[in-house]
Amino acid sequence: MTLPIEDYAFLGDMKTSALIGSNGDVDWLCLPRFDSGACFAALLGDAGNGRWSMAPAGEHRMSARRYRPDSLVLETEFRSEDGVVRVVDCMPVDAHRTCLIRRVEGVEGRVRMRSEALMRFDYGSIVPWVRKEGRRLHLVAGPDSCYLDSDVEFDVGATDSPVAEFTVAAGESTDFVLIWTPARAAAPEPVDADALIERTDGFWRKWASECTYEGEYRDAVVRSLITLKALTHSPGGGIVAAATTSLPEQLGGVRNWDYRYCWLRDATLTLLTLLESGYTQAAVEWREWLLRAVAGEPAQMRIMYGIEGERRLPELELDWLSGYEGSRPVRTGNEAAQQWQLDVYGEVMDVFHQARDHGIPPQEQAWELQRHLMDFLESHWREPDNGIWEMRGPRRHFTHSKIMAWTAVDRAISGVERFGLEGPAEKWRRLRDDIFEDVCSNGYDPERRAFTQYYGSSALDASLLMASSVGFLPATDERMRGTVDAVQRELCRGGLVERYSMTEATEQVDGLPPGEGVFLPCTFWLVDNLVMQGRVDEGRGIFEHLLSLRNDLGLLAEEYDTDAGRLVGNFPQALSHIALVNSAFELERGRNGPAQRRANSRGG
């Protein structure tokens, strides 16, 4: 049985990640990259698709769990009638090979433990060949191999499902280390689990100590930042949108997508958040990644890439997996990679602008690329696109997309005006005015007193809440006030915001049957607008409600099912954590009074 999404903890080493249940089961682990096949895939099927359990052998309960402070080392305590044990889980950040360490520490009494490591490569489909080499197990299948080192002996039996039973007394500990290597590589040397756990703990604490946010929500902010950092692929600088594929946006539904890729939108927004929080080096790495991935013809710029900049991400359905709580299909790859989304130009131009604004040393190639993007945008901004929500229906003139086209031009003008870069500023100013006029004439409904989802429609869309944070209009402008009021009136469920209204007619716009949870990032964007309007207490109330939806470890998925009272969608999701940190900053500015408060957040 899989657990509710909020019962999972997230671990990562900035190359890949794992989900570990509050019951001690590793139900998700992709090796060696975030987007590789999972060797433990019970999350999207059942135990037969791969699971590594670690818990007391008899009756027991989980009595406490936490991340070590400002760290990504997890501690889960179990109490049985014989005593208490603590399982310390850690993915070392600087090990030569990707590994997962599980240390069992005796806290009280003598506890009999049981661990079963049922490994199935390629998303639970391939049974490995298991060899026992003393206390080391070697599991091989095709290109992958894993070594499982432990202080105790596993019984392999006839089931290819190694089981170990052992006893841990107070003050003692037993280590397990799973190491991945390519199948053709030499066997790795055993590692010093203790040293790696301490080094990893130290790495995260040092990283967290560099955060510049000093406000009242520091714990929540730091947890979100650590999560964002762990979703970054450190060898290259790409940032994945979430750790999982196919956690459903509606329990039992079909909106199940693979988020283990690098969306320019999600990744640049992550970067802006890291920059605001004091992490400038991350921006340098991301800019390099972006230049490599986007290099060449701007017309060929994609909206998303693989972790190393790959462009082909074919969407496949894994029919052998029954899906999280029966939510099928389980997908890998993402068809959205073929889409055209105009907003991406705005986000990319904004991140280059913010990098300059934060004093990151200039990079000649960056402005050259921006000039090319501007040339492309100038002749294409009037075309319909798939929009921020990656609509699978026909392309349309999405209002949010046009606002982000305005943002792109605005940041290009700032390049000339504020940073003395070379460019046709006068022409760009006229272009910015044209887009502004176009949006206000076609994307604003004076009768509803709100911006609407696409030109000519009367549907609402919460992405339009971003118009104030990018500086298109001040949050206090009556058109923004009207939009906020309409979103609160018509898109809110239990005080939380839906992306857009879900009706039968919606199917013609997004190409999918209606039904999903409320969208957590959109709810944070509402908080930002309220604070920028001066409605700080109201914004704070919603923000604190959002904080209460995080799991016990401070993690958020993409959406929330208000009926079931459960997190839904991929987990943990970058966009939700980005939005949390941004709102915390916005509230901090709001707390410091009107002089500090910005009517718009990032206007160039």
Ligand SMILES: OC[C@H]1O[C@H](O[C@H]2O[C@H](CO)[C@@H](O)[C@H](O)[C@H]2O)[C@H](O)[C@@H](O)[C@@H]1O
């Ligand atoms: O709702 C349909 C789309 O849902 C996914 O996209 C969403 O997640 C992306 C990553 O966080 C985000 O960038 C996008 O704005 C969201 O709508 C899915 O990846 C798409 O394939 C799907 O069409």
